[in-house]
Structures are given as structure tokens and as C-alpha cells.
Amino acid sequence: MFEYVFYAYVAAIGFCTAGIAASLSQMITGKPLGFGLGSVHAGSTLLGVLTRVLAGPAIVMRNAVKAAFRGRPPYWLVFSTLISVVWSFFSGVVVVELLFRFSSYI
Numbered sequence: 001m002f003e004y005v006f007y008a009y010v011a012a013i014g015f016c017t018a019g020i021a022a023s024l025s026q027m028i029t030g031k032p033l034g035f036g037l038g039s040v041h042a043g044s045t046l047l048g049v050l051t052r053v054l055a056g057p058a059i060v061m062r063n064a065v066k067a068a069f070r071g072r073p074p075y076w077l078v079f080s081t082l083i084s085v086v087w088s089f090f091s092g093v094v095v096v097e098l099l100f101r102f103s104s105y106i
Contacts, residue, residue: 011085014057014092021055022062033059054091057084 025033033055039045052059064080 007089010092010096011089012092013095014088014090015084017091017095018055018058018088021051022058025051025055032062035059057088057091060084060087 022033033052035052035056037045037048037052039048060080061084064077064084067080068074068077
């Protein structure tokens, strides 16, 4: 039973990290973060890809909710939520692992 609570907690950490990354990007650029890349420099492209990988669950859920309000069938929202939860879990595992690795150096 405890394992499932831990899995949900890790997924919540991943989703919170995605929301923070998406909000920080929107605060810096002034427009919502999407999956398209529009830069030509290698450094900004790499940073953009890393940001989108981290903020992916928030982008997927934002687009899914917008599509649900525009009349998409409900199963699109269900599938998008499932994708977002799995993606959040995996990114949460990476974030928790990085926190544990960096805490051993302090």
C-alpha cells in the first residue's frame, strides 16, 4: 500500500516541477510554452528541448483541457491525462534521484 502512495507522491513532484518549468518559461518569454522550437542557435535550442522535456506534462494537460472545452471527445482528455501522469512519474523519479544525489554532496 505504501508503495502506491510513494508512486503518487513522485508523480506529484514531477507534475509540480512541470508546472514550475512551464510557468517560469512563460514568465521569461511572455507567451505560453508549447512543443514547437523556433530558435536557430544551438544553445537556446538545447535549453528549449530540456525545458519542454521537463514541462511536458503541464503542456499536455493544458492542451487537453483546452481541447475538451472546444468539444473534443472525453476519451482524449482521459488519454492525455494518462500520458501526463506517466510522464510526470518518470520526470519525478529523475528529480527525486537528482535531489538525493546532490544532497549527498552537501
